[in-house]
Amino acid sequence: MPAASIRARVRAEMIDEIKAVARRHLATDGANLSLRAVARDMGMVSSALYRYFPSRDDLLTALILEAYDALGDAVEAADAAVDPRDLRGRWHAACRAARDWALAHPAEYALLYGSPVPGYAAPDDTVLPAQRPPTTLVGILGDGYADGRVTVADDDLPEPVRADLAEITAGLFPGLPESLLARVMAGWTQLFGLISFELFGRLNRAVPHREAYFDHQTGLMADLIGLPR
Amino acid sequence: MPAASIRARVRAEMIDEIKAVARRHLATDGANLSLRAVARDMGMVSSALYRYFPSRDDLLTALILEAYDALGDAVEAADAAVDPRDLRGRWHAACRAARDWALAHPAEYALLYGSPVPGYAAPDDTVLPAQRPPTTLVGILGDGYADGRVTVADDDLPEPVRADLAEITAGLFPGLPESLLARVMAGWTQLFGLISFELFGRLNRAVPHREAYFDHQTGLMADLIGLPR
DNA sequence: GGCACGACGAGAGCGCTGCTCTCGGTTCGT
DNA sequence: ACGAACCGAGAGCAGCGCTCTCGTCGTGCC
Structure with missing residues (x-):
């Protein structure tokens, strides 16, 4: 029964x-x-x-939720599979996992990160799963900061920005300096841009060797963030 | 008559x-x-x-072409309005112009840079106007490199990436080192990501002070590229 | 200066879409 | 055992992109 x-x-x-x-x-x-x-x-x-x-949008929302979780799983698993002390290895693994998932599921990626559908408003259920990839990236940096291998950048943050970022770190990684969070957000923004450009065909002719290009670009962001080589 | x-x-x-x-x-x-x-x-x-x-797609294509040109005009005008020797000022002006145009024309920006419509293939007419904003950014860096105020980064580019980028510089800014072009492309990718995140509502709750955040983030990329302060 | 041709706008219509409502039949909780 | 809830089928509505036909009117040619 x-x-x-x-x-x-x-x-x-x-x-x-x-x-x-x-x-x-x-x-x-x-x-x-x-x-x-x-x-x-x-x-x-x-x-x-x-x-x-009840409607087509609700079906799409269900698909979006599952897609966010699939992407989050992929990124977190890739991060966890690397020696925790190898910060750069973890960074590259997480970035590559996001790219690989996007290339394997282009339509779902477009659903998550493409232009929002006019009438559609993302329900609150989506915000937590959507934060998993950037949270993973913050975690990599946070581990490096915790054991002193990532030193704080001496950026002069405008006060309102510092306050905004302070609220994020408070709920995400207490104690992390805001300037470091700002840099990891630059990395996350860049990662999203890299994948979108590749997926939406913006470097079709320009850059044939996309995988090597991707690794180099994510490496540049790792430099900016201060991940040790 | x-x-x-x-x-x-x-x-x-x-x-x-x-x-x-x-x-x-x-x-x-x-x-x-x-x-x-x-x-x-x-x-x-x-x-x-x-x-x-002849079809709805043709109307969309016409709108896309005009939008690319409007965005290109805005970015180039903003760059030209700054003292050519003020590299950082030009960078910020160009980035802000792109953001301002996107905020003023969100639907058109989404048309240009959002998820591609399934059946739709961008005609070749669009590729040149689409390159105007990144070309402007390359020009800023190129001017700085030409008069020695931007020094070449000692990145070790993988050979295939170097070759791909060499082809781009050849047609765009002959003599510009590939590693510098790679960094500008990182900046362009980041700029696109920043605008998209803001426009698509991705930092609605997280970062209320978006303009200051935007300027700080573009400043980070200016640092990465090596634009003098 | 007339005239055939081409451009033009209106209308009907095809197949598609998301969505609603009604109507029988099945299953569930009590 | 029975009323209620659930389920699938079907018809139908308004909207969509697009095609075709049919009068009308401006245009270039002889």
Whole structure:
């Protein structure tokens, strides 16, 4: 006797299958996901899908949540697989993991980091999973700062910026100097830009050797942050 | 007697008005531009629009081209308005101009730099205007290198990356060391990431003082590139 | 100066979309 | 056992991009 009723279990499986089919459509057809097409693929009529997702946006939100978690898993796993004292190795591993995941799931990456859909507002559930990759990067720097191998940069932060960043460190990595957080955020911004440029075809002709270019660019940011070689 | 016939002139005005109305719709309704809605706003029936643009994508392409040029104009003008020897001032001015234009035209920025539309392939006309902002940044660094105030970084570039970048400098700023170009591209990537994060709402809660944050971050990249203070 | 041609706008229509509502049939909790 | 909740099918609505046809009107040519 299952703890959940048959109906509840079938419903859960149904939701999973809908998401799986939708993800497949996303991968092939791009961002304009069609509920009717998903329903057709499942041998259902489109109105039946609304028993499981009240609207197309809710389906997209579910996919977005799972995508954030998949990306977060990949980045954190890559970081954890490296010797914790090898800060630069961890940095490169985390960056590469993000890039690899994005290249393997371009449509989902575009869903997460592309232009926001006009009417769509990201629900609050997404903000925590969305912070996992940058949080991982902060953690690498924080470990280096904690044992003294990363020294504080002598940036003169404008006071309002220092205050904003202080609130972030308080909830994320207490004690981390704001100037270091500012630098790691520069690295995170750069990482996002690198992946987006590559994925959205902006260096198609210009830079054929994209992997080496990526590693070099992330290395530049590691220098800026002050990760020891 | 006008050189062009009345019909040709009316047609040109019509095209301009369609683009203007479409741009207005883009600003209010976001990226999903509706041909029918544009036609309604002009008191026309939708099929009449096809006399001027063979498809919705062609209208979008026209808007994209104009947007690239507007952004390029803004960045180049901001750069030119600063004393050419004030490299850091030029850098900040160019970066701020890009941000200001993006904040003033968020939908058009999203059109240029957001996730690519699935079926849409950017025509070759767009690649040159698209290169104007990064070219401006390269020019700032190049001027500094030419008169010796920016010294070459001793990065060890992997050979394939060096070769790729050498091809770019050859057509853009002959004689510029590849390692410097790599750093400018890091700055350009970062600039794009900064604007995108801000525009797509990624630092809504985290960083309220966005302008000061922006200036500090672009300053970090100026440091990385080696622009003198 | 007439005239055939081309451009033009309106309208109908096709297939697609997201979404709503109604109607039978099944399953669940009590 | 029975009412309630759930589920899938079907019809339908408004909107979309796009095509085709049909009168109308300006244009360049003879």
